[in-house]
Amino acid sequence: MGTVNNSDSQWIQDEAEKIRSSLLNELHRIENEVNEQFSSFKNDFELRHPKTSEPLKIKPSYRQMDETRVFVARNSILTDLFETSHIRSIRNVFAAMLLILVIQVTINDIVHSGRLKLNFELIFYCFQKLHIALFIWLIMQLCTAVIVFMGFYYWTSNRIFYYDNIKRLRIYDVTWLIIYITYIILFLVLPCREIVNHQLPVASSLIVLIEQLRQLMKTHSFIRENVEKVHLQCRLISEPNTNTNNEIKQLSCPDFSQYLYFLFAPTLIYRDNYPRNKVIHWDYVLQMFGQVIAAIFYVYYVVVRFCIPTFANLNQNQITLPIFISVLFNSIMPGSLFLLLGFYGFLHCWLNAFAEMLRFADRMFYKDWWNSTSFAAYYRTWNVVVHDWLYTYVYREVFLLTGGKNRVIAAMCVVLLSATFHEYVMIFALGFFYPIMFVLFAVFGMGFFFLLPRNKGVVFNILVWTSLLVGVGLQSCFYFMEAYARKSCPANDTFWDKLVPRSIVCRMALPSAKILHIDL
Structure with missing residues (x-):
């Protein structure tokens, strides 16, 4: 009889979890749709019909009239979703994959060198x-x-x-x-x-x-x-x-x-006051920072296991189109993990940790970008913190300067500015100029942004995910190839050596340079 009661109790808990998960997902979907529709209606109306007031009254600026980001106390989406055991299991799967990577790298160290290497040279x-x-x-x-x-x-x-x-x-x-x-x-x-x-x-x-x-x-x-x-x-x-x-x-x-x-504060929009929580949960802060450290080690093991073996043994003189395509598809999986780990480690864990320490109550640092069915929706939901700033101080300003009639120019300025500074970060972080990020962001990204239909459905969500995974695979492939080429190909003391990728011209003659035959 006790077994039956336990079975019934477990069944009730499972059903309650399913109902809770379904309700949370539906509430988030409805909230996002209502906010987007209301904001779109409000912006269109107020931009095309600005209010006027008496000279002695403080008339609100366009920024105040068109304000869309209202700070309210709310959790990040993943924080709410992790309340259900089913969603937590997905995170547990990634933790298990990390454990397997650690075990695999450890076994390889013991087999090939006869001892365990725990120096983490790459991280240092x-x-x-x-x-x-x-x-x-x-x-x-x-x-x-x-x-x-x-x-x-x-x-x-x-x-x-x-x-x-x-x-x-x-x-x-x-x-x-x-x-x-x-x-x-x-x-x-x-x-x-x-x-x-x-x-x-x-x-x-x-x-x-x-x-x-x-x-x-x-x-x-x-x-x-x-x-x-x-x-x-x-x-x-x-x-x-x-x-x-x-x-x-x-x-x-x-x-x-x-x-x-x-x-x-984890926001880029200034306000005199923000909604604040009453207490700081330091255990939650430590948990978030711990997961940031785990994400860093995750990236390390992905690089050690998948990227270094692929590109360290790649012979520059033997790269053909079939080999490049093979390397590209081998780069999609680690590139996808970089994307997900960067999102989870920074946009969720890092920002939530600082929000908790500062009692900052509005935790909407991102939206459900994984459900995007168009690149326009992806750009709006991937990084809400930066998107709010670009929308407020670039998109709206350009839109008003152009007479409030052309949204295409404003959107192009946002994409180009974002692509430029993404590439700016990559140039000085990696130490070389290789505008893959700019080309993918400003050329292909802008093309997808304006040309692809904004329809809803599973097929379009799959297309967005496919494009994202191929894009991060291309970035990983080209940047790793260039990094190893910079190590293997001798430097040329010319201006062009700083601008032209060595992975492309390793066997070509630069000004005052000889033809090189270099093995990566």
């Missing part, structure tokens, strides 16, 4: 000179926290004194605009110069580059969100019969504590 190599990268990051962080805020505070505090003279006000604003542009240029150039001078390896370079772009985007968001407030406050101060000057001046510049919180 990629993170070499980490102290230099962290020092560069510290200098960038101090510049963003102190110089940007103090500069904006000074501009805000003194602008009202020039408001009675339009010419002097224009000179004052243009001067500070030039200072701002100069700061952005220097912030882009100087860290890259340090990366080149110190010859930072891949992981250390990525730390500097990603932090550089993150802080630049945060700087622009802070400036852009507050500059119009300052304009309106100055206008009100100059008008009679308005609020007292003290009340208005208090609104001119945010508190430094608000700005400092924004610099570390």
